Amino acid sequence: MAKETVVLAYSGGLDTSCILLWLLEQGYDVVAYMANIGQEEDFDEAKKKATKIGAKKVIIEDLRESFVKEFVWPAVSSGLIYESRYLLGTSLARPCISLGLVQAARKEGATYVSHGATGKGNDQVRFELSCYALWPQVKILAPWRIREFTERFQGRQDLLQYAASHGIPVPVTTKAPWSMDANLMHISYESGILEDPSQAAPPEIYQMTTDPMKSPNTPTLLEITFKNGVPASVKNLTDGRGPYTNPLEMFVYLNKVAGQNSVGRIDIVENRFLGLKSRGVYETPGGTILHQAHVDLEAFCLDREVLRLKSYLRDKMADYVYNGFWFSPECEFVRRSIQLSQEHVTGWVRVQLYKGTALAVSRNSLVALYNQSLVSMDEHGDFEPEDATGFIKTHAIRLREFQRFKTQAANLNK
Known part of the structure; x- marks a missing residue:
């Protein structure tokens, strides 16, 4: 009898590497699917690792351009921010990955898709709701909710021992056991010592942003242009770099210059969809600049009542996206409604970056309600x-x- 095929959303990290081996032990053929959404990853090494563990096939798909244009840009123009602080970097990546995951599973004739999201977190909901919306007949294997798996592995320490005993190299050690998730928009850190919110995150944890005490002592001035609420170009008025107009190049540059100026760090306790409170540390350098600039231009261009109604819809959409309902009818309705408000959000905003701050200092539009x-x-x-x-x-x-x-x-x- 032929083995059933599982397409696993594979990151190359601790959880999914161990899950890959565990699925093989359960008798499945496993195709490892990796989405390149801008994370700093050696994809060749990850492919070699998955192949060595036993994956039947490894698919690596470059989704960076799609991620920016189809997910990040709509989030910027909608002004999405969850609980007034979190810019939804992970939440936006999950439906993007799910699109590729489902397409790969159908192409490979797979019976199941699988993921490494825990049973206590948001990502299990985001992945699975997206997959069900895109492919209603899909079957899902979520090991962190399967008793045979959870009885064997209580948490990350058990996974570390399992990985070591099977020769699986992972970038996590017992000395620094926090979990991280990276993409083009941000890096998130959680678990391990970060689970105690009374303890500050260790300074060495940050990878996208410079320590504010070590960032430049002179400000950087950027000019960001929007067309119909969507970022159109970025120019550095301090050193003359740019303008950058390609969405991917623009976002990569914003991450770089914002990171150099320590912009985009937050350390928060947030409300998960399941009802739990969790502590997360985030770096969202380029996204923070775009959010600040867009909010400023909206206030300049939009009617007061339209802006307030749009702000209400923004908060609703932020909840939908955070909770995994990107492909829901309500999210689509709100997204289209917000797009109407962006018809005249066109102009430029100059943003000054300095030691962790991104401050809008001037703005202009040919069509504005400012008189x-x-x-x-x-x-x-x-x-x-x-x-x-x-x-x-x-x-x-x-x-x-x-x-x-x-x-x-x-x-x-x-």
């Missing part, structure tokens, strides 16, 4: 100051009536 002569304190323009009297008195009616109401209520209680 300098109307708002100026040095001229009346088309504004009639006397009109403010009626405006104020009309709004005061409700406040006066509320005061009358409170007086009546107080008299009744005497």
